[in-house]
Amino acid sequence: MAAATSPARASGGSSLLSIGQVLARLSPEFPDLSPSKLRFLEERNLVTPSRTESGYRKFSPADLERLRLVLSMQRDYYLPLKVIRSYLDDLDAGREPVLPGGATVIAPSMLSGDRRLTRAELIKESGANAMLLSDAISASLIVAGDHFGEDALAVLRALVELQRSGIEPRHLRGFRAAAERELGLIESALIPVTRRKDASSRAKALELAREIAGQLEVVRSNLIRSALSKL
Template sequence: MAERSAAAARRPATAAASLLSIGQVLAKLSPEFPDLTPSKLRFLEERQLIAPSRTESGYRKFSPTDVDRLRFVLTMQRDHYLPLKVIRGYLDELDAGRTPSLPLGGAVPAPSMLATERRYSRDELVREAGATSALLGDAVTASLIAPSETYGDDALQVLRSLVELQRSGIEPRHLRGFRAAAERELGLIESALIPVSRRNDPSSRARAAELAVEIAGQLEIVRSSLIRSALGRLQS
């Protein structure tokens, strides 16, 4: 504790002022990651994915680098379904000064290089995707994109794909079954999480959230394999 106090005393006032509390971190990242909670922050710290500093009273304080690292971890979980042990291995390699790769088809930018997700208005989303307002409306009606005041990069990617599919004669209404399939997968995930979810404590809830992402990733692998296999039969 004495060493920590000495380090805090040597820290420049500007650096100390830039440190954020848990509440401030949640306020900063919740627009991008609505499921982020204090329990999940503590869980990620327990798994040694983040290492915030502590005040003399024991309160966690997060630097801008900590926030970048946290955003990276959450992005890899949400967008690429990577298990925490894989993300931690990558970060350990990065901390050691190496240039590691994740199983994403290439190198991944360091946490500090990840930009905050941009938000798009309806008109901006349509313009960026090269779509029409009618196509976006059809996508919302078909439950392929959730209605919202603003949209993120995920919605942009979906709408861009729908533009390309439309050129091949595939309309959003043809994809209504995708939502039903997603709901069935969600049911499988929820059933698998029952043993963990029954333990209603912060650590178990965080573990359930991590396990849900891992299961979704495994289901995605099976689905992609089935599609590739079907395409192979079609081409032959």
């Protein structure tokens, strides 16, 4: 995606947004978003806002949706930026890219903020029953609470399907321990970055954590596929 720095574009109307306005639009969905994170994404060529003659960044509606897509792919799929950039390049070229593992990305216009569901709503939307949800909480697969987010809904839907194959939440207790071990690996790798307390370093640490998590997911998925091929 070529950089667009034309002052004419930057002064093209009230539809263009400042960094502050972009943060106001996206922060409800992505609370950890910051000016330094936006600049970091620009440095990685994931978004190219235009510039005014004074050098201020201005974001178009298309830039805003592109940012929403990038941030959603990070949050929902834990993908490293180079994978996201490759995906966007294919998208810009009119191709139909597929993410590692065959995941399908929801178009930005279809994305909504992280909903908060009551226990009853969670059970109804997932097709589960109260016992399955309780078992999932007991197995530390879902965090107990009065309200639940989209992640809990996705996990419970998966558990409904797994239960049809005879796999119960109690069989997955090791998943929490495995996740904590991976978190330990990520935290150890971040030590050189997290020692620096400036905002830019925090943004880089968060991005590095997501990249590492994405690479660990690639290794895990390939190990599973390799094992399945021997069945």
